[in-house]
Amino acid sequence: xxxxxxxxxxxxxxxxxxxxxxxxxxxxxxxxxxxxxxxxxxxxxxxxxxxxxxxxxxxxxxxxxxxxxxxxxxxxxxxxxxxxxxxxxxxxxxxxxxxxxxxxxxxxxxxxxxxxxxxxxxxxxxxxxxxxxxxxxxxxxxxxxxxxxxxxxxxxxxxxxxxxxxxxxxxxxxxxxxxxxxxxxxxxxxxxxxxxxxxxxxxxxxxxxxxxxxxxxxxxxxxxxxxxxxxxxxxxxxxxxx
Amino acid sequence: xxxxxxxxxxxxxxxxxxxxxxxxxxxxxxxxxxxxxxxxxxxxxxxxxxxxxxxxxxxxxxxxxxxxxxxxxxxxxxxxxxxxxxxxxxxxxxxxxxxxxxxxxxxxxxxxxxxxxxxxxxxxxxxxxxxxxxxxxxxxxxxxxxxxxxxxxxxxxxxxxxxxxxxxxxxxxxxxxxxxxxxxxxxxxxxxxxxxxxxxxxxxxxxxxxxxxxxxxxxxxxxxxxxxxxxxxxxxxxxxxxxxxxxxxxxxxxxxxxxxxxxxxxxxxxxxxxxxxxxxxxxxxxxxxxxxxxxxxxxxxxxxxxxxxxxxxxxxxxxxxxxxxxxxxxxxxxxxxxx
Numbered sequence: 001x002x003x004x005x006x007x008x009x010x011x012x013x014x015x016x017x018x019x020x021x022x023x024x025x026x027x028x029x030x031x032x033x034x035x036x037x038x039x040x041x042x043x044x045x046x047x048x049x050x051x052x053x054x055x056x057x058x059x060x061x062x063x064x065x066x067x068x069x070x071x072x073x074x075x076x077x078x079x080x081x082x083x084x085x086x087x088x089x090x091x092x093x094x095x096x097x098x099x100x101x102x103x104x105x106x107x108x109x110x111x112x113x114x115x116x117x118x119x120x121x122x123x124x125x126x127x128x129x130x131x132x133x134x135x136x137x138x139x140x141x142x143x144x145x146x147x148x149x150x151x152x153x154x155x156x157x158x159x160x161x162x163x164x165x166x167x168x169x170x171x172x173x174x175x176x177x178x179x180x181x182x183x184x185x186x187x188x189x190x191x192x193x194x195x196x197x198x199x200x201x202x203x204x205x206x207x208x209x210x211x212x213x214x215x216x217x218x219x220x221x222x223x224x225x226x227x228x229x230x231x232x233x234x235x236x237x238x239x240x241x242x
Numbered sequence: 243x244x245x246x247x248x249x250x251x252x253x254x255x256x257x258x259x260x261x262x263x264x265x266x267x268x269x270x271x272x273x274x275x276x277x278x279x280x281x282x283x284x285x286x287x288x289x290x291x292x293x294x295x296x297x298x299x300x301x302x303x304x305x306x307x308x309x310x311x312x313x314x315x316x317x318x319x320x321x322x323x324x325x326x327x328x329x330x331x332x333x334x335x336x337x338x339x340x341x342x343x344x345x346x347x348x349x350x351x352x353x354x355x356x357x358x359x360x361x362x363x364x365x366x367x368x369x370x371x372x373x374x375x376x377x378x379x380x381x382x383x384x385x386x387x388x389x390x391x392x393x394x395x396x397x398x399x400x401x402x403x404x405x406x407x408x409x410x411x412x413x414x415x416x417x418x419x420x421x422x423x424x425x426x427x428x429x430x431x432x433x434x435x436x437x438x439x440x441x442x443x444x445x446x447x448x449x450x451x452x453x454x455x456x457x458x459x460x461x462x463x464x465x466x467x468x469x470x471x472x473x474x475x476x477x478x479x480x481x482x483x484x485x486x487x488x489x490x491x492x493x494x495x496x497x498x499x500x501x502x503x504x505x506x507x508x509x510x511x512x513x514x515x516x517x518x519x520x521x522x523x524x525x526x527x528x529x530x531x532x533x534x535x536x537x538x539x540x541x542x543x544x545x546x547x548x549x550x551x552x553x554x555x556x557x558x559x560x561x562x563x564x565x566x567x568x569x570x571x572x573x574x575x576x577x578x579x580x581x
Contacts, residue, residue, distance in 0.1 A: 051453055077455035085453075091446035093512070097251070097576050102443045105436050107455035112436075117246040120576070124245035132576040155454060 002029045003065075004159055004190045010049055010059035012214070019045035020056065021214040027159070032181075032191040034205035034222065036198065038234070042214035043194045044086055047161050050192075051083050052076045064158065077107045080158035084148035084165050086194075092137030096128055099136050099147055100154045107155030115154075122153040125180060141168060149180070159190045166197040178203045198226065210234070250579050253434060254571050261569040272419060276412040288415045288483055290525050291422035295476045296498065297505040297517035298425045299469045304503075305512035306433070306441045307465040308448070310363075313370030315499050316354075316377040317347050317470045319492030321477025323381050326487055329399045331386070336395075336403055337417065340478050347474025351467045359463065371495065378493035392488025400485060414483050421479055425472055426570075430514055433572045441465065442572075445512060504542060508549045510556025514570040519558050 005027040012020040019042040027033050037043050048054040050061060052073035060069045068076055082103070091099050100122055104115035123129040126146045131139065136147060145165055152160055162181070166174050178200050185191055185204065195201040201208075201222075208225040210218040212234050218225050225231055275287060296318070304310045324343045328334040334342065358369040382390040404410045432438045440461050443451040452458055477498075481487045491497075501524065509520020527545065531538040553560035561567065 053449070053453070072457070073452045074455050074457045077453060083453055085450065089447050089450035089453075091443045091450065093446050094442055095573060095575070098439065098442075098574055101574065102439055102451070102456070103454045106440055106443075109455075116251050120245040120249055129245055129249075129576075151450075151454060 003027070004029045004031075004063065005050070005192075006062040007046075007050070008060045008062070010046075010056045010061060012045060012049060012054055012056050018042075018214045020049060020059075022059065023211070023214065023216055024059075025209055025216060025219060027190055027192060030185075030188050030190055031207065032185050032193065032205045034201040034208045035192060035194045035211060036196070036201070036208060036231075037211035041211045043211055044163055045214070046211065047083055047163055047192075047194065050076075050161060051081055074106075077155055078109060080156075081161065082107060082152040082155035082157035082159070083161035084145070084152050084163055086163040086167075088141070088144035088148050090136035090139065090144055090147055092135065094136060095133050096136055096139070096147060096150075097123065097132040100150050103151040103154035104156075107157075110156070118156065119150075119154050122150045125153070125183070126150045127176075142173065145169075153184065157189060159192070160184065162191065162193040162195070164194055164196060166195055166200045169197075174200050202226070248579055249576050251574050252577055253574055255568065255575075257567050258569060258571040265569075269423070273416070276408075276415060281408075281411060284411055284415045285483070286525070286529075288418040290521060291418040292476055292480050292483075293502070293505065293524070294518055294521045295418075295422045295425040296473065296502050297509070297521055298422075298429055298514070299473050299476070300499075300502045301506045301511060301513075301517045302429050302432075303465060303469045305506065305516075306445050307462045308445060309462060309466060310367050311370040312367050312495065312499050312503070313372070313374035314469075314473055314502065315493045315495050315497070316370070316374035317351065317473035318477035318480065318498040319374075319377055319381060319489070320350060321347055321474030322481035322487050322492045323384070323387065324474065325478040325481055326387055326393065326395060327384075330393075330396065336399065336478075336482055337413065340417070340421075340475050340482075343478045344471045344475040346471075347477075348467050348471030350474075351470030354470070355463055355466045359459065359466075374493055374495065374499075378489045381492065382489040388488070390489060392486065392491070394486045395482075403482075414479070417479050417482070421472075421476055425476070426514065426518070428468075428472070430570045430572070433514070437461065437464070438572065504546055506556075508546060508556055510558030510560075510562070513556070513558050513562065514572070515562075515568075516556050516558040520556070523557070 003026050007023050007025055009022045009024055010020050011022050023046065035043050045054060049056055052071060056069060060067055063079065063081060091102065097119060100119035101115055104110050104118045110118055123132055126149050128146050128150055131143060139147060149165060166177055169177060174197060181204050193201060193205060205222060208222045209216055210225060210231050217234060218228060218231055275284060300314055321343050324346050325336060325339050328339040328342060329336050354373055358366060358373060361369045387393050404413050440456045443456060444458055444461060448458055505520035505524045506517050508523055510516025527542060531541055549556065
């Protein structure tokens with residue numbers, strides 16, 4: 001397996017607040033990595049650094065062997081990195097189909113007919129096809145989250161970044177989402193998934209990274225990580241008697 | 243069977259097809275106006291067409307690309323002065339000068355864009371106004387074109403357009419109609435294209451647009467320079483109608499930007515139909531109330547406030563949100579395939 005993504009000592013601070021503190025890890029091709037940590041730990045900032053919405057103060061980010069640290073966000077998307085947003089960011093005055101089409105034509109660079117086909121199939125996969133002609137601004141929160149996933153898929157990513165996509169879902173919807181993400185993963189797409197719904201995360205990922213105050217505090221096999229005293233104390237906010 | 247084989251993507255509707263037939267009939271009627279309308283009416287129609295063009299262009303810039311410029315008079319004046327300069331100094335036929343002025347306007351806007359694209363929001367708006375003032379002061383320094391008091395187009399150049407007065411008026415009328423159609427068609431076709439999709443995404447959410455692979459700077463830059471070129475061409479036709487130019491008239495923020503913003507805001511910003519509806523409302527108000535002097539301006543302000551409060555997306559936005567009608571359809575809809 002080859003390395004798809006590599007973060008090397010990536011640091012970023014806003015004044016006294018450090019959102020990424022010499023963060024380093026690697027992601028293998030086809031791997032699914034889960035990221036957990038308390039609120040404000042710097043998880044979404046890490047996605048912003050990977051996608052180019054933020055520029056690191058120091059360190060470097062490599063994608064498929066290329067240093068992308070100085071690359072624009074748009075170019076990173078076109079090279080194969082797509083994301084969903086924790087707080088959905090739809091193109092509100094465009095239809096659901098057109099939202100997907102933006103990603104397919106500009107993110108994936110598909111031709112008109114290829115893009116139409118890709119969008120229809122992604123909408124079907126995420127269950128949004130019946131809502132295709134509705135303005136994205138009129139969708140419910142859960143539908144907006146599905147649209148985030150649809151758009152990311154339409155960009156035909158090699159690396160998919162999912163930011164708390166299961167938040168607010170019912171148990172049944174959560175199972176359905178896990179199945180969808182497993183399907184996506186089976187196509188060979190590498191995934192990094194930030195999630196607080198741990199059981200959903202553990203059903204998909206091979207490895208967990210725990211972040212607190214922008215620092216990586218643990219990394220490894222999911223069960224071992226979730227059982228570790230350090231993670232329980234820092235992530236769960238409880239003291240553990242051993 | 244899959245979703246892709248079961249569905250088709252359409253961009254037109256029954257309403258838009260009916261509207262296009264009505265539009266063609268209206269266009270034929272307007273093309274024939276020199277044979278059925280009086281001299282004053284032709285002049286008024288010509289002015290309306292040029293305002294429609296200016297409003298569509300400002301809407302394209304502000305309503306779609308989010309570039310709220312209050313300095314578009316820079317390019318109106320630039321176009322007007324280029325027309326006089328090309329005709330007087332280089333002997334270019336005034337009608338042939340118009341496409342050249344489109345190119346010159348596009349070229350001059352490149353360094354302007356590079357400079358003001360460093361500014362954001364209100365600073366960008368003020369920056370465009372400053373640039374327009376620089377253009378006005380520069381034009382006032384050209385003594386060969388009358389300096390601060392301006393100049394008139396020489397008689398021999400005016401006669402080169404057409405030998406008779408009515409011939410010249412007809413030519414100016416058709417040129418104004420042609421440029422309005424060109425601008426509306428260009429905006430419409432652009433918005434239906436792949437780049438138009440990007441522009442609408444930028445309008446709705448820049449953060450997401452960037453994350454979806456859209457180069458925001460390049461898209462906005464393209465819109466800015468093309469708008470500047472077309473605004474310059476419209477400026478040339480405005481002063482071809484007037485036959486006289488001066489820095490204050492050519493670079494008037496009131497005439498070429500404030501009224502245009504009023505038109506777009508009341509008509510419906512971010513829609514193709516809005517600027518057209520807004521221009522009709524503006525001219526109806528002007529033709530019926532202009533004799534009231536400053537009261538007329540107060541009424542314009544009152545209308546703008548009422549529309550902004552009661553229909554923040556403008557008159558057309560109000561209609562569209564309730565009916566879903568698009569006369570110029572850009573929305574792509576998914577429909578079941580019928581065998």
